[in-house]
Amino acid sequence: MPKYVQIKPGLVSLVTLALLGGALAAPKKVTGYSNLGITDGKPGGTYTLVLGDSPQSLNYYGVIDNNLGLVAQQLFDGLVEFNYANYKIEPALAESWTVSPDGKVYTFKLRQGVRWSDGQPLTADDVVFTYKNIIMNPEARAGDAGNFKLDGKDVTISKVDANTVRFTLPRAAPAFLLQQRYFIMPRHKLLKFSQEGGAKPADINNAWPSNVAESEVVGTGPFRLGNYTAGQKVSLVKNPNYWKVDAKGTKLPYLNGLDFLIIRDPQAQVAQFLAGNIDQLNITGAQFPDIKGREVAGAPFKVIRSTALFGSPPFIAYNFDAKDPALAKVFSDVRFRRAMQQALNRPRIIDTVYNGLASLPGHGVAPANREWYVNTTRQLGTFDLAAAGRALDALGLRDTNGDGVREISRGKNLEFDLTYATDSSVYPAMATILQNDFGKIGVKVNLRGILAKNLLSTGLSGDWEAILHAFGDQPDPELRKPIWQPGGALYYWHRSLQPAQDGGTPNVARMFPWEKEIYNIFDDAATTTDRSKRKALYTRWQLLFAQNLPVTPIAKPENIGAISNKYGNYIYNLGVIPGYNPVPLVYQK
Amino acid sequence: MLNYALRRILGMIPTLLVISAVCFLVIKLQPGSFTDQYLEDPRFTRETAEAISRQLGLDQPAIVQYGRWLWGVVTRFDFGYSFLQNRPVVSVIGDLLGWTVFLSLITLLFSWLIAVPLGLYTAFNRHGVAASIANFFGYVGLAIPDFLAALLLVALVLQFGGTNVGGLFSPAYIDAPWSWAKVVDLLNHLWIPVLALGLEGVAGLMRQMRASTLDVLTQDYIRTARAKGLPQHRVIWRHAVRNAINPLISLAGLSLPSLISGTIIVSIVLSLPTIGPLLYDSLVNKDQYTALTLLMLSAFLLLVGNLLADLALAWADPRVRYT
Numbered sequence: 001m002p003k004y005v006q007i008k009p010g011l012v013s014l015v016t017l018a019l020l021g022g023a024l025a026a027p028k029k030v031t032g033y034s035n036l037g038i039t040d041g042k043p044g045g046t047y048t049l050v051l052g053d054s055p056q057s058l059n060y061y062g063v064i065d066n067n068l069g070l071v072a073q074q075l076f077d078g079l080v081e082f083n084y085a086n087y088k089i090e091p092a093l094a095e096s097w098t099v100s101p102d103g104k105v106y107t108f109k110l111r112q113g114v115r116w117s118d119g120q121p122l123t124a125d126d127v128v129f130t131y132k133n134i135i136m137n138p139e140a141r142a143g144d145a146g147n148f149k150l151d152g153k154d155v156t157i158s159k160v161d162a163n164t165v166r167f168t169l170p171r172a173a174p175a176f177l178l179q180q181r182y183f184i185m186p187r188h189k190l191l192k193f194s195q196e197g198g199a200k201p202a203d204i205n206n207a208w209p210s211n212v213a214e215s216e217v218v219g220t221g222p223f224r225l226g227n228y229t230a231g232q233k234v235s236l237v238k239n240p241n242y243w244k245v246d247a248k249g250t251k252l253p254y255l256n257g258l259d260f261l262i263i264r265d266p267q268a269q270v271a272q273f274l275a276g277n278i279d280q281l282n283i284t285g286a287q288f289p290d291i292k293g294r295e296v297a298g299a300p301f302k303v304i305r306s307t308a309l310f311g312s313p314p315f316i317a318y319n320f321d322a323k324d325p326a327l328a329k330v331f332s333d334v335r336f337r338r339a340m341q342q343a344l345n346r347p348r349i350i351d352t353v354y355n356g357l358a359s360l361p362g363h364g365v366a367p368a369n370r371e372w373y374v375n376t377t378r379q380l381g382t383f384d385l386a387a388a389g390r391a392l393d394a395l396g397l398r399d400t401n402g403d404g405v406r407e408i409s410r411g412k413n414l415e416f417d418l419t420y421a422t423d424s425s426v427y428p429a430m431a432t433i434l435q436n437d438f439g440k441i442g443v444k445v446n447l448r449g450i451l452a453k454n455l456l457s458t459g460l461s462g463d464w465e466a467i468l469h470a471f472g473d474q475p476d477p478e479l480r481k482p483i484w485q486p487g488g489a490l491y492y493w494h495r496s497l498q499p500a501q502d503g504g505t506p507n508v509a510r511m512f513p514w515e516k517e518i519y520n521i522f523d524d525a526a527t528t529t530d531r532s533k534r535k536a537l538y539t540r541w542q543l544l545f546a547q548n549l550p551v552t553p554i555a556k557p558e559n560i561g562a563i564s565n566k567y568g569n570y571i572y573n574l575g576v577i578p579g580y581n582p583v584p585l586v587y588q589k
Numbered sequence: 590m591l592n593y594a595l596r597r598i599l600g601m602i603p604t605l606l607v608i609s610a611v612c613f614l615v616i617k618l619q620p621g622s623f624t625d626q627y628l629e630d631p632r633f634t635r636e637t638a639e640a641i642s643r644q645l646g647l648d649q650p651a652i653v654q655y656g657r658w659l660w661g662v663v664t665r666f667d668f669g670y671s672f673l674q675n676r677p678v679v680s681v682i683g684d685l686l687g688w689t690v691f692l693s694l695i696t697l698l699f700s701w702l703i704a705v706p707l708g709l710y711t712a713f714n715r716h717g718v719a720a721s722i723a724n725f726f727g728y729v730g731l732a733i734p735d736f737l738a739a740l741l742l743v744a745l746v747l748q749f750g751g752t753n754v755g756g757l758f759s760p761a762y763i764d765a766p767w768s769w770a771k772v773v774d775l776l777n778h779l780w781i782p783v784l785a786l787g788l789e790g791v792a793g794l795m796r797q798m799r800a801s802t803l804d805v806l807t808q809d810y811i812r813t814a815r816a817k818g819l820p821q822h823r824v825i826w827r828h829a830v831r832n833a834i835n836p837l838i839s840l841a842g843l844s845l846p847s848l849i850s851g852t853i854i855v856s857i858v859l860s861l862p863t864i865g866p867l868l869y870d871s872l873v874n875k876d877q878y879t880a881l882t883l884l885m886l887s888a889f890l891l892l893v894g895n896l897l898a899d900l901a902l903a904w905a906d907p908r909v910r911y912t
Contacts, residue, residue, distance in 0.1 A: 048760055056674045057674065057676075059675075062675055063674075063675055138640050141644075142637075143637065145637070146636055146637070202640075202644050205675060206675060209674070209676050210674060226764075227764040229763050229764050230684040230862065231684070232756060232763045232862050233760065233763040233764060261860075263756070265860065267740070267858070268754075268859065268860055271743050271754040274754075275752040277752055277759070454620060456625060457625035461620070
């Protein structure tokens with residue numbers, strides 16, 4: 001079978017070298033980030049970060065919890081990971097891999113000589129165990145069994161030899177490699193909680209509760225668990241067996257310890273950062289002026305801005321299936337949504353809500369994502385209330401009784417509820433601006449505040465008219481298919497398209513022509529292995545999105561991080577993104 | 590007396606039963622379900638949501654869920670399972686109970702030690718300058734919410750370059766073994782929450798103490814005592830204070846439930862490891878058994894506090910006797 005090594009050319013030499021090394025330990029050399037300001041560091045020191053709440057467990061696959069995710073990122077690794085600079089996939093626990101020409105067979109060769117933090121060697125058994133018993137286990141709460149069924153058929157994983165595993169897919173799936181950033185877990189510690197070890201499938205969720213003995217939690221990551229004090233602190237210590245080295249061959253991580261202080265309140269987090277108890281903190285646009293002001297006044301930290309690839313750009317959605325049939329009819333009319341977009345004052349929102357620390361959004365793809373983004377800025381239009389008013393006039397939505405509000409039908413005002421989150425730093429201000437501007441063109445908006453946690457469930461319930469919400473951008477649109485493919489599980493602004501049963505075929509007959517086209521694009525792109533063809537498909541999708549506005553994106557916030565001057569090699573901490581962990585490079589000056 | 594206490598204790602059972610049913614109903618009436626909030630996560634699918642609902646028994650009718658919980662409580666003293674933490678509710682609460690009780694007791698002690706003497710002083714020296722100042726600060730204390738007081742104290746500490754701006758310990762001491770240095774560090778952090786939490790209590794208690802003392806001072810028996818020529822300190826301590834303190838005993842009993850819900854915002858603002866934020870989280874996330882257990886605990890403490898207050902009153906006030 002001819003093999004095709006699907007990695008970036010710059011890494012080929014590294015991989016070849018590693019292969020030549022054979023049975024020798026093959027640490028990964030982390031180089032090539034001088035443009036991100038990365039230099040050689042020195043070992044030692046402790047670095048303190050913050051967690052918004054106590055991790056609910058230490059089993060990454062047992063609970064869905066971002067706080068655990070932030071800790072787990074330092075304890076475990078996946079087969080592949082992101083390049084810090086360009087987000088391309090590169091080797092991690094897998095030293096190299098091959099993909100068969102038909103795109104259906106992925107063979108991963110494991111890095112030689114990697115050891116768990118307790119000294120046991122990492123083998124193909126661990127990888128197969130993790131995938132079979134945990135990730136593909138439908139009872140594992142944070143597993144991902146759904147991603148291993150393509151067209152209703154299972155992906156299979158098998159061990160080829162002690163250092164090689166093979167995935168066989170029922171059909172080609174070009175985003176498959178990108179997804180294999182799942183953390184690999186130790187078989188020798190988790191066997192007793194797994195089906196393979198004789199337990200029930202759901203028992204895996206009970207492994208490693210938050211009061212587990214520290215020595216039980218074993219990983220391949222840069223750190224291992226040191227101590228967990230409920231409600232106060234999680235301490236990690238350096239894993240001496242970590243498999244990465246810097247350009248000079250010094251073992252990573254540089255740090256001896258990594259502490260997470262548990263502080264729930266954002267204001268309290270800032271206070272702790274200013275007091276010097278926290279060394280790095282991600283902040284919002286609203287907090288920026290104060291903290292930047294202190295930096296300028298000579299405080300011992302720096303505030304760093306960077307454009308964001310991941311992260312959620314807020315949008316406003318109109319319910320195509322609103323309970324009021326007149327509203328539903330207007331909302332599903334693309335001319336209405338385009339008219340309302342002209343009443344959307346994006347520059348003002350970027351200025352006042354984000355303090356200028358945001359930019360114009362893309363349509364489903366972040367502008368920073370060079371891989372897939374198509375410039376649709378012109379389709380965003382410009383803020384022009386008069387033009388918006390004229391467009392609404394043309395739709396027959398006029399104010400006939402002179403009360404300042406347009407009528408949707410005889411004697412009935414064009415008036416709707418805007419659902420937004422009251423406990424967010426951006427939505428309340430944004431909702432007020434929208435209400436104000438929409439009011440000026442005779443569209444009456446009633447604000448309906450709910451908790452941010454309930455935004456999605458409210459959206460999915462269909463009990464709303466317009467909503468402010470945000471869904472994250474991802475490096476590959478395929479990963480956000482349930483959101484953007486019409487009829488998808490999260491495509492909630494047109495709920496009548498959703499299949500009668502989960503996993504069934506959506507109601508294609510009810511789709512607008514443009515929705516049908518997007519639906520087909522996502523289906524095609526999911527199986528197309530040719531990059532340029534996929535690019536063309538997703539380009540078409542972004543244009544259709546921009547023209548038809550299933551939802552109207554508002555802004556793409558920037559990443560802002562504050563970092564103490566005591567530390568070097570800081571790269572913005574993205575949050576829980578498996579396969580993106582620059583902390584091993586951080587060093588104490 | 591014993592008979593009375595027993596009757597009261599038995600009477601709690603049906604009350605608690607009704608309270609638990611109402612609490613469960615209220616929790617269930619919130620929109621959405623425990624699993625909804627996770628759907629935004631890219632690694633989460635709808636099948637997983639359903640699997641979790643099944644694992645947790647959330648696919649059963651509400652009445653069955655409630656019945657099973659109640660049966661567990663009655664037969665095994667098992668208060669259910671925390672969805673959020675993958676652990677029994679009892680162990681989750683147990684983790685935080687120590688610090689919660691410690692903080693509450695310290696705060697209670699602080700506010701009583703300050704408020705009772707101050708209240709007496711202002712009552713006996715009604716028109717003095719010192720009393721007016723104390724009264725003024727009492728009003729201020731009442732007007733400022735505890736979390737605001739906490740924020741102001743934190744801002745103040747920060748302004749003077751302090752690092753003790755939250756939590757109970759400096760980061761380095763959190764998981765260190767107990768030592769003198771750790772105790773000193775604790776004291777260095779403790780005064781902020783105690784002051785913030787205690788201040789409101791001080792103001793209220795002081796006003797209460799002042800009012801009831803003034804009330805007592807106009808009574809006939811005080812005049813009689815004075816007329817008999819009893820020394821001032823005996824009039825005050827033997828007759829006035831003993832009678833004036835009765836309403837405070839009831840107040841103390843009623844303050845027991847604040848163990849759970851009284852410190853929610855301050856604990857969040859100051860990152861204190863107490864039960865308050867757990868209640869908030871469990872309600873917001875629909876972690877139903879944790880929320881239910883905490884609400885029940887709160888109700889139970891209220892009932893116990895009432896009972897204790899009644900018993901203490903009976904002991905302190907000869908006019909109140911139960912047969």
